[in-house]
Amino acid sequence: MKLSKTFKIFLINIGVTLAAILASFIVGAFFILLVDVNPITVYWKLFEGIALNPYGLAQTLFKATPLIMTGLGIALGFKANIFNIGAEGQMVVGGFACAWLGFTFAGLPAFLMVPLCILGAFLGGVLWAAVPAILKVKTGAHEVITTIMMNFIALALTNYLVTYFFHLPETVHTQLTSQTAFLPRLDQYISAFKGSPANVTLFLAVALCVAFWWLIWKTPYGYEIRAIGLNPSAAETGGIHIKRTVLMTFLISGGLSGLAATNFIMGYKHYFEEGFSQGVGFMGIAVALVGQNNPFGIIFAALLFGALSHGTLVINALVPKDIIQILQALVILFVISANLLIKKYIARLNEDRS
Amino acid sequence: MNEFLQIFTLALLSTTVRISVPYILVALGATVSELGGVVNIGLEGLILIGAFCSVLGNYYTGNPWLGVLCAVAGGMFFAWIHAVVCIKFRANQIISGLAINIMAIGVTKFFLKYFFxxxxxxxxxSGLPKWNIPFLSGTPVLGDITSSPLILLTILLVFAVFYAVYKTPFGLRLRAVGENPEAADTLGVNVYKMRYAGVLISGALAALGGVWLAYDQHQFTDGMSGGRGYIALTAMIFGKWNPALAALAALFFGFAEAIQIQLQTIGVDLPVQFIQMIPYVLTIVVLAGSLSKSTAPSADGVPYEKE
Structure with missing residues (x-):
């Protein structure tokens, strides 16, 4: 049987990624054995709690929703060689902007309020990406460090705003947004999801995946991004304004991470509180990576990490729930290490050709 | 004005030293790793591992020095994982470092529940026993410094790392593989070995920073690294990848934090959040300036592939 080269690469990508995930679970099993628990019991319980009951599925969707958005943002950056580690901060600022608009302009009707809050989340993320983006383009300051710094500044700044100006008495969160900014939960339509805060921002996330695919593969702008990602100097010779494209891409990347806040703010708690982002910005890096910067791969990876994230509650009675974080870290380490095998395989394929 | 003078007390100096010790140790580690060409943002997690291992070792053997040993071993083990992923598998060093941080939070909490x-x-x-140095013990500040073995060790390490990096063949080779690995390789330097050494040393130093935190509080608490690994990285950038200057920058960040604590104790209501931002904002300013570009090792963060 003769397979085309692209299909071979596709298969090896999926095969190696799945093998890396399997390896993580095997190493994770050793940790479980160390605390005298049977790993098979734990893994079965995990599978049962996530895949075999509708509430688990709904929770997985809920946790996957913001991961898809930060994953897309980070992947968009990766496509143009931008290393946006700042998704966490961009999401926090986006979330604050979203909630602030929601309770400040409380009189607006829903058809104006919903787009306003979504736009606010997006622009909050854009604003927070703007500093590292402009510095990268203007002075060449490397975005890895500047975005990490912006994360800390975002936390400190929103903490300041909430503590000094916006907290509801006796609480550590802001007041609720107007009801017109509430987005419906999925359990209104699917009764089996009852109790889960999974909400319609999931559809926004999926729509963004389609938009991402279209943007990258069907527009001149996407062509420019891909050209820069493959070979910046050739792209420049080819007449692409590198700086302008990088700046735009970085800002949109930040905006996508900002949008990730809508899941919590508009679909779940309806207020801003410190720590609501729960590391989704960092986990988005893993999602982009495991999803190979492909929008449909990202959905798969977000479901995997979302499922694991929900799994903490499922297995907590059996084994310290932190095993999940260990598993997530192992998946990242194995997947990035396995990438070398994929690269070598592709190199060999190319050699066979020539 | 009166309040301004009130904060400059001997207590301020003592607090500065106490806060700066972990920053200095970890900043030294960050510098050694990056001089060899491997970016290690996993230091945050390695501090946590060091703190936890020191408590575990100390708790079960009753010997604080064995605790220190356990911390160094644990820190080096997790640094080794980072090294294998970055050097052997040539993976992205930033992502590996982030994974090490996630792993460290998970592992320490996991075993915290199991053991405690x-x-x-x-x-x-218990912490390390205090040393009694004649004439000095009992004197303010200087007495505090000389009675603490870990503070003395930290001061010693600043000089030792500086000397090792600039005055020994080891340091020359380390800087060579961070600056131009191809050339170093041609001259017979084992690039991989030197890079492993840099990362492992950084693991040991970060773990010592963790020991300080745990022994200072006489226990391990969840997430006790509290962003110090990142502050240490900013101290490294601020110190232009020179171990001595990085240590000075760490001392400066410790000083800023000590001032904030002092202001709070005398009742000045200054938003803590703005003082917390100082190192982060300064780092962005420094990176934005033209100063920093030429000072990072040329092959910093670039995996090396032997032909």
Whole structure:
């Protein structure tokens, strides 16, 4: 049987990624054995709690929703060689902007309020990406460090705003947004999801995946991004304004991470509180990576990490729930290490050709 | 004005030293790793591992020095994982570092529950015994410094790392593989070995920073690294990848934090959040300036592939 080269690469990508995930679970099993628990019991319980009951599925969707958005943002950056580690901060600022608009302009009707809050989340993320983006383009300051710094500044700044100006008495969160900014939960339509805060921002996330695919593969702008990602100097010779494209891409990347806040703010708690982002910005890096910067791969990876994230509650009675974080870290380490095998395989394929 | 003078007390100096010790140790580690060409943002996690291992070792053997040993071993083990992923598998060093941080939070909490049946803190431990140095003990500040073996060790390490990096063949080779690995390789330097050495040393130093935190509080608490690994990285950038200057920058960040604590104790209500931002904002300013570009090792963060 003769397979085309692209299909071979596709298969090896999926095969190696799945093998890396399997390896993580095997190493994770050793940790479980160390605390005298049977790993098979734990893994079965995990599978049962996530895949075999509708509430688990709904929770997985809920946790996957913001991961898809930060994953897309980070992947968009990766496509143009931008290393946006700042998704966490961009999401926090986006979330604050979203909630602030929601309770400040409380009189607006829903058809104006919903787009306003979504736009606010997006622009909050854009604003927070703007500093590292402009510095990268203007002075060449490397975005890895500047975005990490912006994360800390975002936390400190929103903490300041909430503590000094916006907290509801006796609480550590802001007041609720107007009801017109509430987005419906999925359990209104699917009764089996009852109790889960999974909400319609999931559809926004999926729509963004389609938009991402279209943007990258069907527009001149996407062509420019891909050209820069493959070979910046050739792209420049080819007449692409590198700086302008990088700046735009970085800002949109930040905006996508900002949008990730809508899941919590508009679909779940309806207020801003410190720590609501729960590391989704960092986990988005893993999602982009495991999803190979492909929008449909990202959905798969977000479901995997979302499922694991929900799994903490499922297995907590059996084994310290932190095993999940260990598993997530192992998946990242194995997947990035396995990438070398994929690269070598592709190199060999190319050699066979020539 | 009166308040301004009130904060400059001997207590301020003592607090500065106490806060700066972990920053200095970890900043030294960050510098050694990056001079060899491997970016290690996993230091945050390695501090946590060091703190936890020191408490575990100390708690079960009753010997604080064995605790220090356990911390160094644990820190080096997790640094080794980072090294294998970055050097052998040539993976992205930033992502590997982030994974090490996630792993460290998970591993320490996981075993905290197993060994101490708590999700927040370990059992109490004793710190290192205080040393009695004639004439100095009892004097303010200087007495505090000389009675603490870990502070003395930290000062010693600043000089030792500086000397090792600039005055020994080891340091020359380390800087060579961070600056131009191809050339170093041609001259017979084992690039991989030197890079492993840099990362492992950084693991040991970060773990010592963790020991300081744990022994200072006489216990391990969940997430006790509290962003110090990142502050140490900013101290490294601020110090232009020179171990001595990085240590000075760490001392400066410790000083800023000590001032904030002092202001709070005398009742000045200054938003803590703005003082917390100082190192981060300064780092962005420094990176934005033209100063920093030429000072990072040329092959910093670039995996090396032997032909």
């Amino acid at each position: 049946h708590s999700s927040s803190n370990s059992g109490r431990i």
